[in-house]
Amino acid sequence: MAEKIKLINDDGLRTDGRKPDELRPIRIEAGVLANADGSAYLEWGANKVLVAVYGPREAQPKYLQDPMKAIVQVNYNMAAFSSEERVRPGPNRRATEISKITAEALENVIITNNFPRASIDVFIEVLEADAGTRCAGLTAAAVAVADAGIPMTDLVAACAVGKADGQLLLDLGKKEDNFGEADMPIGIAPRTGDIVLLQMDGDMTQEEMRKALRMGMDASRKIHELQTDALRRRYAVNFADMDDGEAVQ
Numbered sequence: 591m592a593e594k595i596k597l598i599n600d601d602g603l604r605t606d607g608r609k610p611d612e613l614r615p616i617r618i619e620a621g622v623l624a625n626a627d628g629s630a631y632l633e634w635g636a637n638k639v640l641v642a643v644y645g646p647r648e649a650q651p652k653y654l655q656d657p658m659k660a661i662v663q664v665n666y667n668m669a670a671f672s673s674e675e676r677v678r679p680g681p682n683r684r685a686t687e688i689s690k691i692t693a694e695a696l697e698n699v700i701i702t703n704n705f706p707r708a709s710i711d712v713f714i715e716v717l718e719a720d721a722g723t724r725c726a727g728l729t730a731a732a733v734a735v736a737d738a739g740i741p742m743t744d745l746v747a748a749c750a751v752g753k754a755d756g757q758l759l760l761d762l763g764k765k766e767d768n769f770g771e772a773d774m775p776i777g778i779a780p781r782t783g784d785i786v787l788l789q790m791d792g793d794m795t796q797e798e799m800r801k802a803l804r805m806g807m808d809a810s811r812k813i814h815e816l817q818t819d820a821l822r823r824r825y826a827v828n829f830a831d832m833d834d835g836e837a838v839q
């Protein structure tokens with residue numbers, strides 16, 4: 591049983607000073623790696639995540655190939671130095687689970703039918719972790735896939751909604767994640783509003799769950815703006831390079 595600590599103060603503010611429906615600061619850059627087909631770097635509060643995308647390329651080994659569509663393979667990895675305690679290198683149950691749900695979320699928006707027998711490989715490296723890395727990774731991965739020029743019906747913007755001290759909170763921080771009553775990561779395709787990732791740890795009533803989904807939807811719109819802005823900035827720089835080498839601000 592986790593120890594009880596106060597996560598909301600008498601003014602209704604959280605331990606890091608945020609309001610219940612406030613996101614941590616998010617910064618996204620697209621196209622940060624020269625050797626990948628697509629890439630993105632994202633800072634979300636104290637989380638730092640780097641994503642590289644390769645493909646579509648021939649799926650290897652061949653038995654993995656789907657004659658009808660591309661497969662999406664995700665490798666989520668926490669760097670050994672990403673947490674206060676050293677993270678053991680290599681795959682583990684949690685990384686395998688996060689890789690799987692991230693791939694399934696991306697399959698909803700990537701037009702995989704265009705690339706039979708191919709693989710789209712997504713590498714998510716968590717450089718610093720501070721709760722919410724699966725949502726940060728998925729949000730950055732969607733930008734990196736778009737940056738690779740892979741056709742998509744939509745991006746995916748993800749954010750966790752949880753509960754602490756009996757109150758719904760957007761974008762759980764580390765203490766809220768550790769000591770709160772519920773954690774519900776939500777991934778949304780912002781254009782259609784389709785939910786492409788939904789997990790739940792802890793307890794919520796049906797009414798709380800409805801409200802949490804609405805909070806997640808609102809957040810996904812804000813995150814989507816940051817994603818499209820990162821992609822726009824990326825292409826603005828490229829056009830400027832073609833003109834006179836000066837970046838357009």
Ligand code: CDP
Binds near residue numbers: 672719722725767
């Ligand atoms: O990161 P996310 O919230 O999606 O997943 P989690 O399994 O709920 O983990 C919550 C947080 O615990 C992570 O974001 C990390 O800050 C931390 N964690 C860690 O420090 N070392 C691990 N091996 C796993 C998680």
